[in-house]
Structure formats: C-alpha cells, structure tokens
Amino acid sequence: MTPLELTINLTTTFIGTIGFTMVWNLRNRDVFLGAVNGIVSWVGYLIVNECTGSVFAAAFTGSVISVVIAEILARIRKTNATQFMICGIIPMVPGGSYYNTAIAILNGDHAGAAAFGSSTAGTMLGIAAGVCLANAFIYMMRIAAGRIRQ
C-alpha cells in the first residue's frame, strides 16, 4: 500500500465510522471516540495482516484492540462498551469478500467462491474469537476486582 493509498484508506475508515455512529445514533460526545476506536483497531488489523498475511490473525488482533479500547472508553465515559466496540469492529466487516463470494457462486467459479468464502469466514471467525477472548478476560478481571474489594 502506497502512502497515498494508506492515507485514503485511513481517512475513509475514520469518516465511514463516524457515519455509522450517526446511523446508530450515538450521543454526539461519543461520536469522535467511536471513530478513533475504529481507526486504531483498523491500524492493528493492517499491521498484523501485513506481517502474517492471515486475515484471521488480523481480525482477531483488531477485535481484541477494539474490545479493550471500548471497555476503557466506557469506564471513562460511564456508558456501555458495546457502542464503542461495534465502531471498532465495523471497518473489519468483510463486505467486499462477502460480495465477491456471492458473485463467484453466481458465476459458477467454485475456486473463487472457496477463496473468497474462506477469507470471509476467516475474518468473521477472527472477529468472533477476538471479541469472545477479550470479553472473557475483562469479565474475569471484573470478578477478581470485585472479590478483592470485598
């Protein structure tokens, strides 16, 4: 990716995530933070994807970053974490490979359908695994903190 392409990519991610915060009617004061979570998680995705070439690992890392940032922002803002979390995850949603899978199936291109389908499934599984694992750790830490306080 050239510097210009990277700039366009990050700018569109940021503004696109702001668009989603408006569609989901986040409070105005949370819109910017939601978009920041989106762009930071996406940068994490890009770095891991560049290093490993695995969409699963990239989506996993991106979603873990998204969950952690969302929990921190939720504590600071005294709000629910889901609204920030979904902003972080939305740039990783595999809209492009999903479309390409459908087109490959339509054209009877089984090899293409398998390639795009596995990319779509890998990304979705990576997101799911990242969200689950990060939430599991946060849940454990919350319970442990509660017991220490008692």
Add this chain to the structure above:
Amino acid sequence: MTVRRYNRLRADDITAAGQGGGRSSAACRSRADENKDQRMLSLFVDVGMEMLQNGAEIWRAEETIERMGYAYGAARMDIFSVTNYLAATMTMQDYGEQTVTRRVVISGNNFERVEELNALSRDYCRRPFDMEELADRIDSIRDKKVNIYKAYIGSLLVGSMFTVFFGGNALDGVVSGLCALLICFMQRNLKSLCSSNEFFYFLSSLIMGFLIGFIHLFLPINTAMVIIGDIMLLIPGLMMMNAIKDIFLDDTLSGIMRLTESLFWTGGIACGFIIPIFIMGM
C-alpha cells in the same frame, strides 16, 4: 399506548382499588401494595424492553431490571429474556410473587436511547423515586424524536466512504452515497410494511441492485464497488456481534436466535443483489 396508560395509573387509583373489596384494613393495604408492586415491576420491564428494542444486549436488559427491582426492595428477582420475549418475576418479602411478561419487537439501533435508559436505571438505583416520576421519565425517553437528518447524513457518509475504502473512485463514492440515502429512507419507511426483517433486506437489496444497474447504463461507475459500499449499511454487523456476546455470556438460546436471524438476513441481502446482477448483466 395501552401499556403506557396502564403504567401511568396513579397511586390513588391503586389504593382505591385495594379498598373496594370490603376486607380488613391490613388486608386492603396488602393488596394495594401488591398492585403497586405489579405496576412498578411493569415499569422496570418496560425499561428492559426498550433497551432490547434499541440494540442492547440480553444481559444488560436483564441486569437493569434486576438492579431496579432490588433497589425497589425486592427480596428476589428472576429475569428471563430472549431476543423477542422478556419475563420478570419479583418476590417481595411480605407479599407474594409478581410476574410480568412482554413480547419484544426489535425496532433498530438507537444507542442514545439505550444510554438514557441506563442513566435512568442508575439514577433509580441510587435514589429510588416514585411510580409517577419513573413513568414520566420512561415516557420522555420513549417519546424523544430521533434526529432523522443525522441518520441520513450518517448513511451518506457510510455509503460513500466505504465505497472508496474498498477501492472505488470518487464517482462511485458519490453514487453510492446517494443510493445510501435511499436505503436510509427505506429503513425508515418501508421496514414497517414488510412481514420480516429478512424480506425487508431482500427487497431493499433488490431495489438497490436494479437502481445501481440503471445508473450504470448512464454513468461509468464500478457497480461492484457501489454495491459493496451500500452492503455495509445493510449487513447485520451489530446483530452478529451481539449474538456472539450472548453465546459467550451463557445466553446461548438468544445468541443462536440472533445468529440464525442474521444469517438469514445476510442471505436475503445476497439474493436481493444477485437477481439484478444476473438480469442486468452487471
């Protein structure tokens, strides 16, 4: 409306109802209190139902009702919820159990409303207020109008930006943004006419596919990029994520229901776009 009027019954009416049976004063007072408990529980369940309807997770709605119940003075709270059903039983120390159930119809994602309901429940748990005030505050949150311009501008940004993000050029972005406005319009006006979410998303994808194909006859756009940008608005990303979280948090039934619905929904989008692509040879 009926529910709202029911919730807004005054405490005087409840006392009067309790005194009408010709029982001893202690028994009448007990019955009036039971009626009050029933109405309070009904309001707590309304708060949880509104949260579910606006995109909150199952555990959040259940926990909110539970906390409000304990703040009210319940000895025990048992809440059960799946995506479209909510039941709560409140057990008081001196009286019997009260149960309220609701059929939940998911209306969309509105995080501002979820946040206001959260704040309401926090305020109530900190300083439990009376039934009238609680009913008024729920009504004011429910009646608050959503800023439609915000939704339209948001859709425009999502459609245009994600088209460029996936590799489209400026013209693709502009066309996709304009198509996104139509998606937003359909989500606000056509959804309520459709029998199911799946059918709505099939129909809107079908309309969008034909529209993009028609525009392609006059403008040199990359139809794939325009469709991909607009698909981002339709894909049930939040629902899938909530499904995963529900499964992880032991709400397996709700999670599977949400996941199944989101898969059918995604299938509806694919079918809706594939038909015009096939017919118009895009």
